[in-house]
Amino acid sequence: MNDAALNDFTLSLDRQHVFHSWSVQGSLAPLVIAGGKGCRLWDYAGREYLDFSSQLVNTNIGHQHPKVIAAIQAQAETLATVAPAHANLSRGEAAQRILSHAPSGFEKVFFTNAGADANENAIRMARAVTGRDKILSAYRSYHGSTGAAIAATGDPRRVPNEFSRGHAHFFNPFLYRSDFWAKDEAQECERALAHLKRVIECEGAGSIAAILLESIPGTAGVLVPPKGYLEGVRRLADQHGILVIFDEVMAGFGRTGRWFAFEHSAARPDLIVFAKGVNSGYVPAGGVVISETISRHFDERMFFGGLTYSGHPLAMAAIVATLDAMAEEGVVENADHIGNGVLATGLSRLAEKHAIVGETRGLGVFHALELVSDAETRAPLPAAEMATIKRALIDRGVLPFVVENRIHVVPPCIVSEAEVEEGLAALDAVLGEASSRLV
Numbered sequence: 001m002n003d004a005a006l007n008d009f010t011l012s013l014d015r016q017h018v019f020h021s022w023s024v025q026g027s028l029a030p031l032v033i034a035g036g037k038g039c040r041l042w043d044y045a046g047r048e049y050l051d052f053s054s055q056l057v058n059t060n061i062g063h064q065h066p067k068v069i070a071a072i073q074a075q076a077e078t079l080a081t082v083a084p085a086h087a088n089l090s091r092g093e094a095a096q097r098i099l100s101h102a103p104s105g106f107e108k109v110f111f112t113n114a115g116a117d118a119n120e121n122a123i124r125m126a127r128a129v130t131g132r133d134k135i136l137s138a139y140r141s142y143h144g145s146t147g148a149a150i151a152a153t154g155d156p157r158r159v160p161n162e163f164s165r166g167h168a169h170f171f172n173p174f175l176y177r178s179d180f181w182a183k184d185e186a187q188e189c190e191r192a193l194a195h196l197k198r199v200i201e202c203e204g205a206g207s208i209a210a211i212l213l214e215s216i217p218g219t220a221g222v223l224v225p226p227k228g229y230l231e232g233v234r235r236l237a238d239q240h241g242i243l244v245i246f247d248e249v250m251a252g253f254g255r256t257g258r259w260f261a262f263e264h265s266a267a268r269p270d271l272i273v274f275a276k277g278v279n280s281g282y283v284p285a286g287g288v289v290i291s292e293t294i295s296r297h298f299d300e301r302m303f304f305g306g307l308t309y310s311g312h313p314l315a316m317a318a319i320v321a322t323l324d325a326m327a328e329e330g331v332v333e334n335a336d337h338i339g340n341g342v343l344a345t346g347l348s349r350l351a352e353k354h355a356i357v358g359e360t361r362g363l364g365v366f367h368a369l370e371l372v373s374d375a376e377t378r379a380p381l382p383a384a385e386m387a388t389i390k391r392a393l394i395d396r397g398v399l400p401f402v403v404e405n406r407i408h409v410v411p412p413c414i415v416s417e418a419e420v421e422e423g424l425a426a427l428d429a430v431l432g433e434a435s436s437r438l439v
């Protein structure tokens with residue numbers, strides 16, 4: 001079969017037999033991806049794409065990192081699978097590596113298969129420890145697509161899936177589309193905290209097990225919280241014996257230029273939920289980093305939870321190799337340097353040049369361009385126009401992460417200055433074309 005035929009065959013197999021996530025199945029036309037390296041992907045016919053999506057914002061270390069691939073191969077030769085009840089070297093080392101990047105006061109790691117079930121288990125732990133039921137989470141959030149995780153999610157994908165009990169939501173800060181009529185970050189912060197205080201009172205402080213919050217809400221639009229917000233949430237929680245869970249699934253492991261996104265604040269949670277960047281998704285894995293206090297609780301009491309593949313050795317070997325390579329190669333520093341330097345500056349330039357960019361925001365290699373059809377009213381750019389923009393970027397060889405009226409600019413943490421410039425040039429051209437269509 002020649003290369004073009006292989007592309008067609010792959011696509012036809014997919015369309016006949018593969019059922020896709022979050023999709024109306026009949027109208028799909030997925031891009032064929034055959035291979036990748038670093039920040040690049042390609043199809044069988046040799047057409048290349050610069051990955052400005054990190055897939056689903058998970059390939060922090062880039063594609064096909066040789067040390068991670070070698071570690072997975074070596075582990076596969078030694079022991080490809082083992083039950084979670086056994087002690088296994090790669091699992092112990094993975095937990096140790098993760099804890100070495102966590103703040104002091106964290107003691108153990110519970111491993112899951114991905115981010116959603118990590119949130120499920122963090123919620124389960126919070127309920128078990130506090131003896132309370134309710135979980136508060138933000139409307140502008142995504143926590144995964146399983147039972148409690150999707151019920152905790154704020155975005156509209158929650159609504160057809162609300163079968164889990166004990167969830168209530170609150171508005172988190174987002175100055176550009178403020179729910180609090182705020183004029184600046186300080187006001188947004190103060191009012192968002194006053195609102196959360198009222199929600200806690202109304203839901204019954206004594207019935208709330210935990211506040212679950214993305215340190216920087218990602219899918220909801222890369223909403224960097226105002227200074228003092230996370231600290232304020234922590235304070236409110238402490239006043240009422242409520243636990244704090246930070247969901248670092250998307251923002252963690254280097255994406256913001258720190259190992260964990262909450263490190264941009266002084267707030268520290270009781271449980272840290274992770275997945276994606278921990279091993280860049282080379283083998284599915286997620287988990288919960290558990291504070292000493294919560295860990296001790298379960299020294300004397302049963303933990304009612306478990307998964308056949310908890311701490312799967314291939315995933316664990318990938319975690320050890322990923323975190324070691326990230327530390328040795330300065331990957332987090334690169335995300336900080338490039339992301340807060342040439343990328344942030346370039347995006348600000350685009351916002352100044354193109355009126356359809358209502359706002360650019362973010363930290364490290366975690367940014368979003370908010371596109372609007374009217375700078376005054378901030379009306380979101382319509383879905384059809386966003387689809388045209390996405391297609392145009394792909395045609396120019398840049399793979400974007402488009403959500404609603406936003407382009408999330410989220411390349412791997414290893415991205416180079418030259419690759420950022422290349423992506424920015426494509427964005428510039430495509431935003432220019434979109435602007436001229438709108439006049």
Ligand SMILES: Cc1ncc(COP(=O)(O)O)c(C=O)c1O
Pocket residue numbers: 056114115116117119142143144145214218219247248249250251275276286
């Ligand atoms: C913040 C956050 N939490 C949880 C999840 C769910 O993770 P997974 O898809 O691995 O279950 C995601 C996925 O995008 C996420 O962004």
